[in-house]
Amino acid sequence: MNIDRIASHTSDTNLSRRSFLAAGAAVGGGLVLSLRLPLGRSEAAAPESFAPNAFIRIGSDGEVVLTMPYVEMGQGTYTSIPMLIAEELEVNLKQVRLEHAPPNEKLYVNPLLGVQATGNSNAMRGAWKPLREAGAAARTMLVAAAANRWGVDAKTCRAQDGEVIHVPTGRKLTYGELADDAAKMPPTGSVALKSPDEFKLIGTPAKRLDTPAKVDGTAVYGIDARPPGVKIATLAQSPVSGGRVKSLDEAAAKAVKGVRQIVRLNDAVAVVADHMGAAKKGLATLKIEWDDGQNANLATDDIAKELEQATLGPAAVAQSIGDADKAMASAATKLEAIYQVPFLAHATMEPMNCTVHFRGGECEIWLGSQAVARVQAFAAKAAGLPPEKVIVHNHLIGGGFGRRLEADGAVRAVEIAKQVDGPVKVVWTREEDIQHDAYRPYWLDRISAGLDEQGRPVAWKNRYAGSSVIARWLPPGFKNGLDPDSTEGAIDLVYDFPNLHVEYARVEPKGIATGFWRSVGPSHNVFVVESFVDEMAAAAKQDPVAYRRALLGKNPRAKAVLDLVAEKSRWGQPLPKGRGRGVSLQFVFGSYLAQVAEVEVAKDGNVRVHRVVCAMDCGTVVNPDTVQAQLMSGITFGATAALYGEITLKNGRVEQTNFDTYQMIRMNEAPAIEVHIVKSTEPPGGMGETGTSGVVPAIANAIFAATGKRLRKMPADANVLKQPV
Amino acid sequence: MAFTVNINGSPRSVDVDGDTPLLWVLRDVLGMTGTKFGCGMALCGACTVHIDGTATRSCITTIDSIGDSKVTTIEAIGATPAGAKIQQAWLEHEVPQCGYCQSGQIMSASALLASNPHPTNTDIDDAMSGNICRCGTYVRIREAIKLAAQASGKAG
Numbered sequence: 001m002n003i004d005r006i007a008s009h010t011s012d013t014n015l016s017r018r019s020f021l022a023a024g025a026a027v028g029g030g031l032v033l034s035l036r037l038p039l040g041r042s043e044a045a046a047p048e049s050f051a052p053n054a055f056i057r058i059g060s061d062g063e064v065v066l067t068m069p070y071v072e073m074g075q076g077t078y079t080s081i082p083m084l085i086a087e088e089l090e091v092n093l094k095q096v097r098l099e100h101a102p103p104n105e106k107l108y109v110n111p112l113l114g115v116q117a118t119g120n121s122n123a124m125r126g127a128w129k130p131l132r133e134a135g136a137a138a139r140t141m142l143v144a145a146a147a148n149r150w151g152v153d154a155k156t157c158r159a160q161d162g163e164v165i166h167v168p169t170g171r172k173l174t175y176g177e178l179a180d181d182a183a184k185m186p187p188t189g190s191v192a193l194k195s196p197d198e199f200k201l202i203g204t205p206a207k208r209l210d211t212p213a214k215v216d217g218t219a220v221y222g223i224d225a226r227p228p229g230v231k232i233a234t235l236a237q238s239p240v241s242g243g244r245v246k247s248l249d250e251a252a253a254k255a256v257k258g259v260r261q262i263v264r265l266n267d268a269v270a271v272v273a274d275h276m277g278a279a280k281k282g283l284a285t286l287k288i289e290w291d292d293g294q295n296a297n298l299a300t301d302d303i304a305k306e307l308e309q310a311t312l313g314p315a316a317v318a319q320s321i322g323d324a325d326k327a328m329a330s331a332a333t334k335l336e337a338i339y340q341v342p343f344l345a346h347a348t349m350e351p352m353n354c355t356v357h358f359r360g361g362e363c364e365i366w367l368g369s370q371a372v373a374r375v376q377a378f379a380a381k382a383a384g385l386p387p388e389k390v391i392v393h394n395h396l397i398g399g400g401f402g403r404r405l406e407a408d409g410a411v412r413a414v415e416i417a418k419q420v421d422g423p424v425k426v427v428w429t430r431e432e433d434i435q436h437d438a439y440r441p442y443w444l445d446r447i448s449a450g451l452d453e454q455g456r457p458v459a460w461k462n463r464y465a466g467s468s469v470i471a472r473w474l475p476p477g478f479k480n481g482l483d484p485d486s487t488e489g490a491i492d493l494v495y496d497f498p499n500l501h502v503e504y505a506r507v508e509p510k511g512i513a514t515g516f517w518r519s520v521g522p523s524h525n526v527f528v529v530e531s532f533v534d535e536m537a538a539a540a541k542q543d544p545v546a547y548r549r550a551l552l553g554k555n556p557r558a559k560a561v562l563d564l565v566a567e568k569s570r571w572g573q574p575l576p577k578g579r580g581r582g583v584s585l586q587f588v589f590g591s592y593l594a595q596v597a598e599v600e601v602a603k604d605g606n607v608r609v610h611r612v613v614c615a616m617d618c619g620t621v622v623n624p625d626t627v628q629a630q631l632m633s634g635i636t637f638g639a640t641a642a643l644y645g646e647i648t649l650k651n652g653r654v655e656q657t658n659f660d661t662y663q664m665i666r667m668n669e670a671p672a673i674e675v676h677i678v679k680s681t682e683p684p685g686g687m688g689e690t691g692t693s694g695v696v697p698a699i700a701n702a703i704f705a706a707t708g709k710r711l712r713k714m715p716a717d718a719n720v721l722k723q724p725v
Numbered sequence: 726m727a728f729t730v731n732i733n734g735s736p737r738s739v740d741v742d743g744d745t746p747l748l749w750v751l752r753d754v755l756g757m758t759g760t761k762f763g764c765g766m767a768l769c770g771a772c773t774v775h776i777d778g779t780a781t782r783s784c785i786t787t788i789d790s791i792g793d794s795k796v797t798t799i800e801a802i803g804a805t806p807a808g809a810k811i812q813q814a815w816l817e818h819e820v821p822q823c824g825y826c827q828s829g830q831i832m833s834a835s836a837l838l839a840s841n842p843h844p845t846n847t848d849i850d851d852a853m854s855g856n857i858c859r860c861g862t863y864v865r866i867r868e869a870i871k872l873a874a875q876a877s878g879k880a881g
Contacts, residue, residue: 074823074860207819214824215815217759217799221825224758232753257742275753276762277745349763349771349825349859398761398825399859430764625819629865633822636861659768659857668850670863 023141025183030059030176031141032183035134056085056134058142062162062176064091067099068131070123071370072210073400074633075688076626077123079208083622084127087201088135088194090159091175098209118370118400124622124684125590136191138182145181146173196620196681205625210396222368222395223353223427230355230423231260233416234279235270236286237436240652241511242293245269249287256282263419270416276427283429295511295652300442303509303649304340307444310465311338315503316481319491322499327459331450335539339447339528340713343647344440344517345662350398351433352409355425356417362389363414364423368397370404378407382414401637402516405473406438434662435654438515439647441467443524447532455540457551460497462490465505466524467514481506485516489525489588489693494558495533495551511652518637522588522693527714530584530697535710544583544701545571557617558585560678561594564615568676569596578602579610582701584694589686591618592678595635597671597698601706605722609639609671609699614691616675619682627687628675634691635673640665641692642699645715728788732757733801743789748772750788751798759799759828763857770856773829774798780836780852799828807839807877814873822860830856834870842877844870 026032033056054068066085072078082096139159146164147154150171157164163172196203213219238244250262253271258278263270271282328334355366356379363383369375372394380387397404413426428436443466450459470485471478477485482504491502508514517523537547545566552559562585565571571581579600586593598611612635621627644663648655656662700711709721729738730747732755739754746765751757751774760783763771767782774783775797802808811834814820821827830853837844837852844852849870858866 074821076822207816208821210824211816211819211821214821214827215812215831216803217828219824220758221761223762226756226758258745275741275745275749277741277749277753280765281742281744347859349761349769349823349857351762397823399823401859427762430766430769629819629822629862632864633861636863637859640861658766659764660766664769664857664859665861665863666855666857667853667863667866670861670867673864 023137023183023185025180026057026059030057030179030183031138032057033134033138035130054131054134056138058138058175058179058182060176060179062095062174064089064096065099066096068127070127071118071372071394071397073118073370073397073404075123075630076208076623077118078210079206080124080623080626081127081131082209083201083206084131085135087199088132089139091162093201093206093209095162122589122686125686128684132193133191136193140191141182141185142175142178144185145178148185149173149181202620202622203624206623208626219396221350221398222355222366223350223398225355225366225393225395225425227355227357227364227366227423230425231272231274231420232276232279233263233270233272233420233424233426234276234283234429235268235412235416235426235432236283236288237268237412237432238290239435240290240292240295240298241513242295243267243652244291244293245288246291247289252285253282256285261420262286263416265415268412270426272416272420272424280429292652298511298649298652300343300648303442303512304444306509307442307465307507308338310505310507311444311446311463313505315463315465315505318482318487318502318504320501321497324459324461324499324501327499328448328450328461331458332453333451333455333539334448335451335532335535336448337532337535337712339445339531341443341524341527342645342714343442343512344641344645345434345437345647345656346399346401346403346517347434347659347662347664348399348401348403351430352403352428353426354410354413355423356410356413357423358383358414358417358420361385362391363417364391364393365410365413366393366395367410368395368404369410370397370400370402371407374405375407375410379410379414382411383418401518402520403437405516408438430659431657434656434658437647438513440517440523441469441514442509445528447528449532449536451536451540455536455542457495457497457536458499460500461502462528463503463505464490464528465507467508468506469514469516469520471506473516485521487521487525489522489529489586492587493529494555494585494587495548496553497551512649518634519689519692522586522689523696526584526586526588526693527696527700530586530694531700531710531712534582534697534701534704538704543572548583548585557592558587561585561592561615561617564676564678565594565596565613568615568674569598569613571596578706580702580704580706582698582703582705584698584701586690586694588693589690591616591685591687591690593690593694595691595694595698597695597702599699599702599706601703601721603723605718605720607643607699607703607716607718607721608669609643611672611674612639612695612698613674614676614694615678616690617678617680618685618687618690619680620684621677622684624677627677630687631675631691632673634689635695636665636670638692638695639671639699642696642714643716730788730791730796731793732796733798734795739788741788744787746784747774747786747788747791747796748783751783757798757800761825761828763826763829768857769826770833771826771829773832773856775802775832775836778836778839780833799832802832802835805835805839808835810873810876811835811838811869814869814876817872818865818869820862820865820869822862826856826858830858830866834866834873838870838873838877843874
């Protein structure tokens with residue numbers, strides 16, 4: 001337990017000095033608190049003008065409404081974020097209601113991303129302190145208002161369940177009755193936050209607020225938007241990136257009952273109809289000839305070769321410790337390998353869609369987005385309008401995983417809507433969705449290690465190449481050839497490596513768009529690092545858990561999760577023939593996670609993941625039910641990628657089309673998953689992506705344990721793993 | 726041409742081509758958006774409805790194939806004993822994450838429970854493997870079906 005850290009949690013915070021919180025009367029009555037989520041170290045040090053980006057409104061009816069920039073995409077944010085306010089404000093969780101924030105890049109910036117977006121597992125990390133402080137400040141003002149009305153000392157009053165109680169007399173006033181008065185209270189000088197042992201709500205398995213609507217079919221996703229008079233469109237986009245429509249025969253499509261209009265763009269054709277059935281039928285009858293352009297002959301192997309070449313050229317130094325070259329030269333054993341991970345599609349269950357009503361001077365948009373301000377900015381550009389003339393209605397997201405951080409779907413829908421009279425909902429077929437994604441980048445690593453006589457690592461060198469999504473998506477984040485995402489999990493390793501040198505070469509492959517994909521940079525880096533550490537253990541003829549453990553002298557939290565997962569997975573106990581266990585360990589997204597996968601490799605080379613056991617230290621757990629759900633989710637997502645995930649290009653075209661050629665793990669293949677959580681009072685770490693990055697190497701290492709075959713290229717290939725007949 | 730179909734106990738008339746999938750009649754013509762589009766090829770189960778109690782993929786079920794059969798959707802499944810138990814179990818186990826596939830999951834699970842009050846793990850695999858969940862809620866779906874089956878046991 002870290003005493004200093006707890007002390008900092010509970011120390012007084014001078015709100016007026018930090019000026020990140022203001023209070024006043026709400027329009028229509030009640031108290032409104034405006035707070036600013038910090039933008040990182042620089043702003044915390046020198047706050048200038050106060051521009052709030054989250055709002056808490058306490059109405060005269062006692063309802064607490066929170067407006068904040070994070071969006072719900074299944075990760076439980078709409079429940080765990082209100083828990084922070086409810087805890088300090090002393091209200092029932094059910095009294096807190098969340099509202100989607102409208103797009104405003106200046107106001108609703110994500111403190112850890114620097115833009116209004118939900119991603120990188122950081123909603124809880126960004127909100128943890130400021131929202132509890134806001135809750136505490138509101139409580140303090142409500143108590144002061146009650147004390148003032150009764151003419152008593154505020155110290156004799158306490159808040160409980162949405163009421164202030166005067167303890168000596170038992171008098172009570174509800175927050176609703178006090179909200180107007182509280183708005184007139186002078187700004188609060190300082191508030192004390194609860195210590196972890198005082199938490200009533202944080203750390204309890206709260207029921208999710210969004211569940212009932214998701215069980216009875218009433219939840220409204222972007223694809224469910226139905227503005228009056230809406231038409232439905234579906235589209236064919238150029239199968240090759242950079243291609244153009246050469247010719248179009250639309251006669252048969254126009255004859256389909258229900259088809260209203262064919263929209264031709266430079267690089268896409270859309271069929272607008274009364275319903276999707278007619279739109280799809282119309283699309284199928286279109287005769288489109290494409291000019292494929294300069295990527296007409298592109299294949300995945302070309303990109304892999306380009307990346308491999310790049311690992312021999314100049315690269316940016318991401319981290320350097322000691323002298324890896326010198327240590328390597330004198331190592332007793334040297335290991336070298338090339339690792340590769342494929343392009344991956346997101347395949348969210350809700351296919352890409354966006355509804356747009358373009359009215360000349362303004363444009364209204366309905367969709368589910370992880371980055372609503374980006375949608376507004378990009379849509380405005382496509383519409384030829386200033387951003388304030390673009391109204392965006394955000395909705396629940398039927399799977400994000402990074403896909404809905406992009407605005408391409410909105411741009412496309414605006415391009416179509418500009419030619420349509422009235423609102424049009426553009427719904428991509430599953431085939432369009434899989435073939436026109438912003439894919440997890442293909443990465444290639446040239447990695448080497450030197451071991452001493454005892455098998456201990458003396459040198460670690462890694463030079464890898466691939467796309468920097470940050471450089472495109474958030475250009476200021478890419479500096480000196482590096483960005484924090486491409487390097488996360490490749491540097492600042494949990495292990496004591498005396499000599500380490502890691503370099504990154506940015507290569508943007510032509511002809512395929514890349515984007516953030518659940519667990520982003522670590523989805524690649526943790527696979528490579530944890531597979532290669534396993535190779536080192538094997539070369540040293542040591543047990544993979546014991547080998548890692550010996551390298552964790554400076555890292556007690558990593559050691560604790562590794563020990564726990566070894567115990568819970570019965571590491572070292574015998575397994576039936578054909579089965580193997582593999583371990584992985586990571587510190588990414590601010591959380592420590594160790595996983596053990598147990599797999600079975602059949603004679604035909606097919607892999608079955610039977611069981612995954614994980615041990616997590618994600619700091620303070622806000623909602624343990626969500627932590628368990630997110631780990632199960634991330635693990636299944638990663639296991640799907642490890643077994644099946646691969647997007648390939650041939651003649652510039654994505655070869656996969658639907659769930660038959662881009663397979664998902666299903667119920668009959670779903671592993672049993674055990675989640676064990678280490679108790680901690682450290683600040684919360686990220687949750688939504690950790691399971692994904694860690695399970696891939698755990699599976700690969702388990703396959704090695706079962707077969708002796710090392711998978712250095714994902715996904716698992718049955719042809720490589722099958723036994724000779 | 727015009728078709729009249731019994732949906733959730735009411736006759737509904739629509740004027741579409743006979744080869745129009747039921748999914749789009751529900752979502753786009755009748756505005757019943759609880760049934761979801763996922764793949765259009767009966768590969769993912771998001772569009773599952775019941776036709777005469779049998780779990781059916783509405784994305785490949787043409788409107789002219791339905792005839793007098795009774796269509797039940799997520800909007801009305803709670804009125805059936807099995808559907809109500811499944812929905813309650815889904816709430817108790819906090820199954821949904823993004824939730825998009827859950828209408829289809831609940832329809833498949835309800836059909837299973839109605840025909841088989843005490844499904845084994847293999848029965849669950851067989852009935853539910855046509856429904857993809859990208860959020861990986863499979864562990865909780867299995868637990869919830871078992872909980873609903875226990876509720877069936879107590880009830881009868």
